[in-house]
Amino acid sequence: DTEVTQTPKHLVMGMTNKKSLKCEQHMGHRAMYWYKQKAKKPPELMFVYSYEKLSINESVPSRFSPECPNSSLLNLHLHALQPEDSALYLCASSQGAPLGSYEQYFGPGTRLTVT
Amino acid sequence: GENVEQHPSTLSVQEGDSAVIKCTYSDSASNYFPWYKQELGKGPQLIIDIRSNVGEKKDQRIAVTLNKTAKHFSLHITETQPEDSAVYFCAAPRGGSSASKIIFGSGTRLSIRP
Numbered sequence: 200d201t202e203v204t205q206t207p208k209h210l211v212m213g214m215t216n217k218k219s220l221k222c223e224q225h226m227g228h229r230a231m232y233w234y235k236q237k238a239k240k241p242p243e244l245m246f247v248y249s250y251e252k253l254s255i256n257e258s259v260p261s262r263f264s265p266e267c268p269n270s271s272l273l274n275l276h277l278h279a280l281q282p283e284d285s286a287l288y289l290c291a292s293s294q295g296a297p298l299g300s301y302e303q304y305f306g307p308g309t310r311l312t313v314t
Numbered sequence: 315g316e317n318v319e320q321h322p323s324t325l326s327v328q329e330g331d332s333a334v335i336k337c338t339y340s341d342s343a344s345n346y347f348p349w350y351k352q353e354l355g356k357g358p359q360l361i362i363d364i365r366s367n368v369g370e371k372k373d374q375r376i377a378v379t380l381n382k383t384a385k386h387f388s389l390h391i392t393e394t395q396p397e398d399s400a401v402y403f404c405a406a407p408r409g410g411s412s413a414s415k416i417i418f419g420s421g422t423r424l425s426i427r428p
Contacts, residue, residue: 203357207356231413239421240420240421241403241418241419241420241421242358242418244408244415244416244417247414247415249414254414289357289358291357301346301348301362301363302348303348303360303416304360305350305358305360306357307356307357308357309353
């Protein structure tokens with residue numbers, strides 16, 4: 200099973216709202232990722248968690264706050280977003296170091312619209 | 315850091331014909347090259363990958379070739395079918411051999427004409 204699940208599928212939020220995106224995998228992967236994808240563009244890395252610790256933050260604005268409660272779950276907390284933050288947010292996972300499997304498996308994404 | 319260029323941006327082929335998508339990379343230390351297929355409304359799906367110690371890898375109708383000297387790799391799809399229509403992304407590690415960070419090419423929108 201190579202499934203990564205994401206909820207919700209769609210989210211519309213105002214600029215003053217607080218919301219959260221959720222991601223789950225049960226493949227035993229120890230690395231999890233958040234990507235942002237704008238229309239007709241490739242995914243752009245936002246955050247990487249390795250063994251439940253934040254290992255990479257690609258200079259993402261603080262209105263995006265990631266959280267990894269356990270090895271299977273990854274959240275992205277959203278607060279005071281801007282309309283330009285509207286995008287498809289993708290979660291991915293991989294086996295992670297030290298086993299060294301490079302393959303990343305993506306979820307279906309959450310389509311976020313900020314009004 | 316790594317830079318990945320992908321061509322063409324759009325590709326239309328007759329059903330049953332072959333499609334080839336090419337990518338070049340800049341960092342000679344890169345050692346892993348995945349290809350992803352993204353259908354409308356879905357997340358990217360890993361379809362094939364190649365490591366730098368081999369020159370070619372095949373999986374049924376899909377193959378990837380790697381030329382380390384020229385720093386380019388290509389996706390070959392033979393006997394194309396309507397379900398092959400999608401956006402395809404190549405990728406390479408950013409920062410050389412780091413597996414955690416990959417940078418994607420700009421994508422190729424492949425259309426299969428019936």
